[in-house]
Amino acid sequence: MAYLLTLVTFVPLVGAILVLLLPRRQEHVTKLVTLGTTLVTFVISLPVYFRFDPTSADYQFVEQRAWIPSLGVSYHVGVDGISVLLVLLTTFLMPLVLLSSWTSVESRWKEFAITMLLLETGMLGVFVALDLFLFYVFWEAMLIPMYLIIGIWGGPNRVYAAVKFILYTLAGSLLMLVAILFVYFQHGLATNTYTFDLPVLVRFVIPGGLTQDLLFLAFAVAFAIKVPMFPFHTWLPDAHVEAPTAGSVILAGVLLKMGTYGFLRFCLPLFPQASMTWAPWIFALSVIGIIYGAWVSTVQPDIKKLVAYSSVSHLGFVVLGLFTLTPQGMVGGIIQMVNHGLSTGALFLMVGMIYERRHTRLIADFGGLWKVIPAFSVLFLIVCLSSLGLPGLNGFVGEFLILLGTFQVHRLAAVLATSGIIFAAVYLLWMYQRVCFGEVTHEANRRLVDLTPREWAVLLPVLLFIVWIGVYPTTFTTMTEPSVQALITQVQTKAQATSALLMPRP
Amino acid sequence: MSPELVFPAVDLRPILPMLVIALTAGVVLVLDLLPPRERKDHLGFVSALGVVAALVVTYWMTFSTGGGELRGFRGMVVLDAYALFFNIVIGYATGLVLLLSMDYIRREGQESGEFYILVLLAALGMMLMAAAGDLIIVFLGLETMSISLYVLAGFFRTRVEAGEASMKYLLIGAFASGFFLYGIALIFGAAGTTNLDRIANAVAAGAGRDPLLVVGLGLLLVGFGFKISSVPFHMWAPDVYEGAPTSVTAFIATGSKAAAFAALLRVLLTAVRGAPADWPMLLWVVAALTMTVGNVVALAQQNLKRMLAYSSIAHVGYMLVGVVAGGAFGNGSVLFYLLVYTFTTAGAFGAILLLERAGQEAVRLDDFGGLASRHPLLAVALSVFLLSLVGIPPTAGFVGKFYLFGAAVKSGYVWLAVVGVLNSAVAAYYYLRLIVYMYMREPEGAPTVLAPSFSGALALAVALWGVVQLGVAPGPLFDLAQAAVVPLLR
Numbered sequence: 001m002a003y004l005l006t007l008v009t010f011v012p013l014v015g016a017i018l019v020l021l022l023p024r025r026q027e028h029v030t031k032l033v034t035l036g037t038t039l040v041t042f043v044i045s046l047p048v049y050f051r052f053d054p055t056s057a058d059y060q061f062v063e064q065r066a067w068i069p070s071l072g073v074s075y076h077v078g079v080d081g082i083s084v085l086l087v088l089l090t091t092f093l094m095p096l097v098l099l100s101s102w103t104s105v106e107s108r109w110k111e112f113a114i115t116m117l118l119l120e121t122g123m124l125g126v127f128v129a130l131d132l133f134l135f136y137v138f139w140e141a142m143l144i145p146m147y148l149i150i151g152i153w154g155g156p157n158r159v160y161a162a163v164k165f166i167l168y169t170l171a172g173s174l175l176m177l178v179a180i181l182f183v184y185f186q187h188g189l190a191t192n193t194y195t196f197d198l199p200v201l202v203r204f205v206i207p208g209g210l211t212q213d214l215l216f217l218a219f220a221v222a223f224a225i226k227v228p229m230f231p232f233h234t235w236l237p238d239a240h241v242e243a244p245t246a247g248s249v250i251l252a253g254v255l256l257k258m259g260t261y262g263f264l265r266f267c268l269p270l271f272p273q274a275s276m277t278w279a280p281w282i283f284a285l286s287v288i289g290i291i292y293g294a295w296v297s298t299v300q301p302d303i304k305k306l307v308a309y310s311s312v313s314h315l316g317f318v319v320l321g322l323f324t325l326t327p328q329g330m331v332g333g334i335i336q337m338v339n340h341g342l343s344t345g346a347l348f349l350m351v352g353m354i355y356e357r358r359h360t361r362l363i364a365d366f367g368g369l370w371k372v373i374p375a376f377s378v379l380f381l382i383v384c385l386s387s388l389g390l391p392g393l394n395g396f397v398g399e400f401l402i403l404l405g406t407f408q409v410h411r412l413a414a415v416l417a418t419s420g421i422i423f424a425a426v427y428l429l430w431m432y433q434r435v436c437f438g439e440v441t442h443e444a445n446r447r448l449v450d451l452t453p454r455e456w457a458v459l460l461p462v463l464l465f466i467v468w469i470g471v472y473p474t475t476f477t478t479m480t481e482p483s484v485q486a487l488i489t490q491v492q493t494k495a496q497a498t499s500a501l502l503m504p505r506p
Numbered sequence: 507m508s509p510e511l512v513f514p515a516v517d518l519r520p521i522l523p524m525l526v527i528a529l530t531a532g533v534v535l536v537l538d539l540l541p542p543r544e545r546k547d548h549l550g551f552v553s554a555l556g557v558v559a560a561l562v563v564t565y566w567m568t569f570s571t572g573g574g575e576l577r578g579f580r581g582m583v584v585l586d587a588y589a590l591f592f593n594i595v596i597g598y599a600t601g602l603v604l605l606l607s608m609d610y611i612r613r614e615g616q617e618s619g620e621f622y623i624l625v626l627l628a629a630l631g632m633m634l635m636a637a638a639g640d641l642i643i644v645f646l647g648l649e650t651m652s653i654s655l656y657v658l659a660g661f662f663r664t665r666v667e668a669g670e671a672s673m674k675y676l677l678i679g680a681f682a683s684g685f686f687l688y689g690i691a692l693i694f695g696a697a698g699t700t701n702l703d704r705i706a707n708a709v710a711a712g713a714g715r716d717p718l719l720v721v722g723l724g725l726l727l728v729g730f731g732f733k734i735s736s737v738p739f740h741m742w743a744p745d746v747y748e749g750a751p752t753s754v755t756a757f758i759a760t761g762s763k764a765a766a767f768a769a770l771l772r773v774l775l776t777a778v779r780g781a782p783a784d785w786p787m788l789l790w791v792v793a794a795l796t797m798t799v800g801n802v803v804a805l806a807q808q809n810l811k812r813m814l815a816y817s818s819i820a821h822v823g824y825m826l827v828g829v830v831a832g833g834a835f836g837n838g839s840v841l842f843y844l845l846v847y848t849f850t851t852a853g854a855f856g857a858i859l860l861l862e863r864a865g866q867e868a869v870r871l872d873d874f875g876g877l878a879s880r881h882p883l884l885a886v887a888l889s890v891f892l893l894s895l896v897g898i899p900p901t902a903g904f905v906g907k908f909y910l911f912g913a914a915v916k917s918g919y920v921w922l923a924v925v926g927v928l929n930s931a932v933a934a935y936y937y938l939r940l941i942v943y944m945y946m947r948e949p950e951g952a953p954t955v956l957a958p959s960f961s962g963a964l965a966l967a968v969a970l971w972g973v974v975q976l977g978v979a980p981g982p983l984f985d986l987a988q989a990a991v992v993p994l995l996r
Contacts, residue, residue, distance in 0.1 A: 068981040070988070108879070133908075137899035144898060147938070151946045159946050163938065170934050174927035177908070181915040181923070 004061045005077045008045045008091065009124040012037055016117035019110060027109050031102065034113035038094040038120065045091040052084055054479045057486035059130060059199070060084075067134070072184075072195035077128040081483030082264055082334060085476060086127045086257055089341045092461070093253045094120050100349050100458045101246040104356050105153055112153060116246065119145035123254050127261065132180050132196040135266075136173075139258070143169055146247065146255065154242040161235075161242035168235040172225035179218035183270065202269040202490070208498040216274030219267050220282075226259030229282075229319060230289035233312045240308035245352025248304070252311055252348055253341035260318045260337055264330075268322070269487060272495040275323070282323045283406075283413045289316035291416065294423030298430070303354075303361045306431055307347045310387065313420055314340045320417055321402035325491060329405020330484045331477050336398030338476065339469060343387040343395055346462045350380050353455055357448050363431055368440035373450040377436045379459055384432050386466045388424040394469035520578030520585040522567065523560045523593050524633045527600075530556025531626040538619030546617045550608035550961070553622040554601055557629070561597040564590050568986070575993065577639065581701055584639035588841075591990040592636035592768040595845050598972070599761035600629040602852040602965045607753040609959035610859050614751070616662055625757065628654035632765035636772075641690045641700040641726075644769045648686065648733070651762055652679045658757070659750040671749025678732060678742040686729030692722030705777040714778070723778055727785070730773075733766035736826060737796040740819045747815035752867065755811060756855035759818045760848040767825065767844060771837055774829070775994040789830045790922060797823030797929040804936050810858055810869045813936060814851070817895060820933060821847055824910055827926050831913035834995060838988030839909035845983065846906035846976055850894040853969030857888040860962050863954040874940060876949030881956050885944045887966050892937040894973045897930050902976035909984065 015037025022030050052060060059078030067075045079087055098116060105112050122142025129135035143166055151162030180196075187204045188194035195201070206212050225232040236256075240248050268275050293313030300306040318340065321333030353376070354369075355361050370377040386393035389400075399421060406414040440446055451459070469476060518525060533556070534549050542548075568590045575586035604625060611617050631650030638644040656679060660672025694700050696719035697708035705713075713719050731739040747755045774785065800820030807813035825847075828840035861868040861877075861884070868874070878885035894903030907930065914923040976983060 068979075068984075070981060070985050111878075111882075137904070140904070141899045144893065148945060151942060159942055162946070163935070163942065166938060167931065167935060171928070171931040174931050175924070178911065178915060178920065178923050178927055181908075181912045182920060184912075185916045 002061070002063050004044070004047060005079065005128045006063055008041060008048065008087070009077070009121055009128060011041045011044060012094075012117040012120040012124070015041075016114045016121075019113045019117065022110065024110055030110050030113055031098075034117065035095060035098050037117060038091070038098055041120065042091040042095055045088060048079060048084060049088055052079070052479060054081070055482060057081065057482040062130075064130075067131075071133075072188075072193070072197070073133040074131050074195075074197060075134060076131040076197055077134075078130050079128055081480040082487070083127045083261065084479060085334065085338050086254075086261060087124060089257070089338050090120065090123050090127065090254050092465075093249065093341065093345055096345075096349070096458045096461060097246045097249050099454060100249070100352060101244070102454060104245055104352060108152065112149070112246075115145045115148050115152075116250075119149070119250065123250075123258070126258050130198045132184070132198060132201065132266075134196075135198075136177060136180060140170075140173060142255075146251065149247040149250075150239055150243045153244040154247065155244075156242075157238070158242045161238040164235045165239040168225055168232070172222040172232075175218045176222035179215045182215060198265075202494075205494055205497045206271065208273040212271050212274040212498070213277065216267060216271040216278060219262070219271070220278070223259040223262035223267065224285075226262065227256055227315050227319060228259070228312065229285050229316070230292055230312065231285075233289070233293075236312065237305055237308045240311070240348075241302065241305050245348060245355070248308075248348040248352070249345045252307075253345035256311060256315055257337045257341060260315065260322060260333065263319065263322055264334075264487070268325075268491050269494070272491040273498040275491065276325075276495055279323045279325075280410075282319060283410055286316040286320040286323075287413050287416045289313065290320070290420035291423065294420050294427060298423065298427040301362055301364060303351050303363055303431060303435070304348070306363075306427060307344060307351060310424065310427065311340070311344055313424065314344065314387075317399055317402050317417065317420065320413065321398075321405055324402075324405040324409050325488055326405035326408050327481065327484055327488065328401045328408075330488070331480050332398050332401025332403075332405060334480045334484070335469065335473060335477060336395075336402060339386075339394040339398045342462050342465055342469075343383060346383040346459065346466070347387060349458060349462070350376070350383060353451070358444065363434050365442055366435040366445060367442065368436070368438050369445065369448070370436045371440060372445055372448050375450045379451070379463065380436065381432060382463060382466070384428045386470070388428045389421050392467075392470050394466045394473075397469060397473045517576070517578050520576040520583045520637070522585075523564050523590075523597075524630055524637070526556060526560040526563055527626055527630045527633065530559070531623050531630065534619060534622050534626065538623070546612070546619055546622075547608060549619050549622050550604055553626055554604045554961075556626065557597055557601040557604060561594065561601070564593040564597060568594075581703065582640040582643050583634075583637050585637050586993060587986075587990040588772065588994055589633075589637035589768070591841055591987055592764060592844075593633055595764045595841075595848055596629055596632045596636065596761050598845070598968075599757060599764065599848045599852060600625060602848075602856065602969060603753050603757040603761070605961040605965035605968075606756065606852070606856045606859060607751075608961045609957065610753055610962070611661075611751065613862075613957055614662060616751075621658070621661060624654045624658050628658065628757065629761065632761050632768075635765040636768035638769060638772070639702055641693065641702070641705075641773075644773070645683075645686060645690060647765065648769070649683065651765060652683070652733075655754070655758060655762060658754040659746055661751050661754065665749070667749035668751075669749075671746045674742055675746045675750075682729045682732030682739070685725045685732070689722045689725030689727075689729060692718050692725065696722060702773065702777040706779065709778055719778075723785075726773060727770075727788075730766055730770040731792070734763055734770065734822050735819050736792055736822050737799045737819065740796070740799070743819055744812045744815040747818070748809060748811045752811065752855050752859035752869075755814075756852045756859075759814070759851050759855070763818070763822065764844045764848065767840065771829065771840065771991075772994065775837065775991070786830050786832065789826055790919065793823050793826035793830055794922060794925050795823070796820070796826060797926060801929050801932045801936075805932070807936070808871050810871065810874075810940070811855075814854060817933065817937070818851065820929065821851075821895075823929070824907060824926060827914050827919070827922055828910045830922060831910075831917040831919055833913070833917065834988050834992050835909075835916055836913035837991040837994075838984065839906070839913045841987035841990060842980070842984045843906040843910055845987070846894070846902040846973075849969045849972030849976065850891050850901075850903055853966060853973060854888065854891040854895065856962060856965050856969060857884055857891065860884065860957055860959060860966075861954050862957055864952040868954045871940065871943055872950070873954050874943040875947040877944040877954060880949065880953065884956060884966075887970055889941050889944065890970060890973060892940055894977070896934045896937045900974075900977045902973045902980070905977055905980040905984075909980075
């Protein structure tokens with residue numbers, strides 16, 4: 001099983017090479033090979049779930065071999081309770097996304113397939129990498145496929161959105177590169193072992209104060225842009241609105257999670273002291289993001305833009321939960337990452353389906369869809385309810401845990417954040433009411449076709465998990481709890497050690 | 507009684523790689539006079555074979571001498587690991603340029619044997635600069651290289667821009683040579699010798715405080731500044747890059763830059779290391795300015811050759827970061843980056859020179875609109891080179907920058923590294939703009955066509971191999987680069 005994660009990560013790459021060799025005219029074969037590759041990847045990734053030992057906080061399925069020995073760079077991969085669900089989320093969403101693009105991507109399917117498969121390798125690599133160099137390679141390499149997906153297969157304003165997306169994220173991550181190098185040399189000078197290995201580096205106590213603050217900020221800005229947190233969110237609406245459905249789903253479902261994952265995996269354990277110092281600021285930005293995102297969503301005339309801004313709000317909850325450093329808050333944050341991937345992913349999928357039929361996404365162009373396409377409307381309602389946190393569906397679990405955790409450390413933040421759930425109900429239900437209820441106001445909408453079998457196949461798996469997590473979240477929370485507990489202990493002991501370094505000697 | 511003539515035992519091994527190149531040039535010169543006279547393809551192949559032979563000799567010497575050094579001609583030529591590493595860089599640059607040129611100069615109706623001979627002679631000068639143990643030899647190599655390149659820059663005689671490029675290059679080059687020579691004279695005045703090792707001894711004995719030496723070093727740096735086109739001595743680069751034949755542009759950007767860096771680093775590291783002059787601080791400013799000016803001005807360019815000219819200025823800035831950082835890591839990363847940059851830039855220029863539109867070279871941004879749907883493979887190749895120039899993993903450009911900025915952080919120049927990475931973000935905009943044109947726009951007007959060329963395709967394949975291989979497995983060559991500078995630091 002030592003090669004399992006490597007296999008999961010690189011099977012899509014092999015698939016991409018395979019698709020590259022297929023002749024362009026065989027479009028149908030290309031589609032099947034691509035879908036097949038992602039399905040195979042999903043099946044291979046299942047043992048990561050079933051053989052995962054939920055009682056252990058250690059990295060599992062670890063594989064480590066030297067890559068650039070003179071620099072201390074190694075190919076080191078592994079998953080723990082924090083990343084395992086995200087790996088599965090990625091492999092789970094990919095086949096669905098490709099199935100949803102079956103007809104909506106009209107030109108250059110072959111290139112589309114190659115780009116999507118390369119993207120999958122990049123995303124999985126980010127979640128399994130346990131070496132800072134390796135992580136950074138995947139983190140940056142993955143930008144290019146997403147850039148191409150937005151820029152080639154996107155909407156009318158796609159080039160602007162694509163360039164904005166890549167420049168924003170690149171600028172942030174380049175500063176993180178300098179910080180990575182700084183940590184590397186600090187550790188090297190102090191211990192005389194030069195390594196980028198994350199498990200080794202997190203044991204190293206970086207002196208507190210200005211140095212650690214600056215390093216924390218360099219990492220935090222890179223991740224905050226990716227999440228995106230207010231005020232770094234302005235690239236997101238553009239990217240989401242212009243991206244094709246597949247791009248939006250992956251962007252919301254997986255890419256944004258890299259930011260929150262980065263906070264968990266790197267910021268907290270590497271810079272515990274600074275994380276605690278800056279936590280109030282992060283709380284403030286998260287709460288602003290939650291309320292601001294919700295308010296801006298409310299007034300959007302475009303459904304896709306509404307969903308895009310709702311991501312700012314929902315991810316505010318995630319970051320809030322992670323920085324509480326309480327078991328409830330952090331487990332809630334991790335579960336909410338998965339939830340957001342499922343719910344918002346499904347919302348984007350459904351917006352894409354309706355766009356494919358009507359070539360518009362303006363709320364004003366719809367109305368009374370319940371009478372014309374009832375199946376679509378029912379599923380759309382369930383997805384909306386899951387996104388706004390109705391008990392019994394997945395969104396409630398995550399948000400409840402997060403608020404529970406936040407209440408223990410910062411009551412005001414918890415109270416303000418709770419209002420975000422109410423606002424979520426406002427913008428989603430109001431949008432739903434205008435789209436699905438009432439009379440059919442546009443003649444063009446009378447001829448709409450209800451969900452096709454392919455679309456059912458795309459949505460049902462997502463709905464299954466939406467209900468599963470809502471009813472019995474223990475299946476998933478138990479996997480993360482030991483790792484979260486270990487992380488909290490580690491952060492607190494390290495923060496104390498850092499403070500001890502700062503204390504004047506008696 | 508006539509005095510007995512004594513022939514000193516001449517050891518030719520220190521100039522073996524150069525000898526191979528010189529012999530090849532001689533052979534090509536003779537072959538040029540023999541039939542067939544209407545086709546010149548074979549001359550290109552013979553030249554390329556000569557370069558391959560020189561590379562093989564270089565590799566063989568690298569692994570057989572095991573880090574030892576060969577000195578010849580009373581210490582005027584030093585063939586050590588350092589020179590051999592640069593021979594590899596220069597060899598790849600020359601080989602790629604020759605392969606790219608073959609069909610290209612025929613297409614432009616300027617095919618002649620002189621072209622290949624001049625390229626080989628320029629390469630000879632470059633190798634000489636890398637192996638120079640004496641300022642006079644540096645100058646000799648510099649002139650051999652430069653004069654060949656002046657002619658090559660104006661090789662397309664019928665074009666107005668070619669004349670401008672050649673003339674400008676010649677005048678500014680002569681100017682730089684003047685500075686350089688005057689610097690040598692002043693250093694000779696202060697140290698009493700032009701041999702690098704003996705200058706080092708003189709500096710250690712106290713000549714480092716001699717204002718003559720400080721001024722002389724300053725003038726040398728000005729001369730080198732022109733050759734590597736660092737700010738404020740960069741003004742010639744865009745015009746020359748634009749007017750010269752594209753393959754020659756690639757040569758000026760890669761080979762001549764590598765050679766100038768070779769001599770610059772050797773002078774800084776061996777001869778004047780003990781001098782109290784604060785050259786790292788000076789270079790800090792020059793590096794930051796060079797990066798910033800190059801990248802900011804490149805943003806405004808519509809002509810790709812000019813854009814790549816400014817981008818090459820910016821890359822000199824990145825490399826100077828490594829020089830500032832110093833030590834085995836910093837200087838080793840400069841060497842490594844030069845190799846990376848050679849593959850990347852030769853590849854980028856190569857992809858551009860294979861394209862033409864309406865009988866003209868396709869060098870404007872809008873010539874590349876929708877290229878990906880017409881020529882997908884070429885578009886992919888050019889994209890890889892551009893991503894390597896941005897520094898996106900897993901290309902070589904990323905690893906190169908990683909080493910350079912890593913060296914800066916290691917030596918405590920964190921803010922210079924920050925300036926560097928912010929510059930990379932700016933640079934991403936203009937490199938990606940070309941990708942936008944290729945992939946995200948529809949073709950307009952006359953189609954941009956691909957000139958079929960086997961040797962050109964081969965060159966692109968080699969460059970692509972270099973970019974990917976150095977990006978995925980950079981370890982061995984970086985270790986080689988680092989080992990090459992360690993003896994100089996003793």
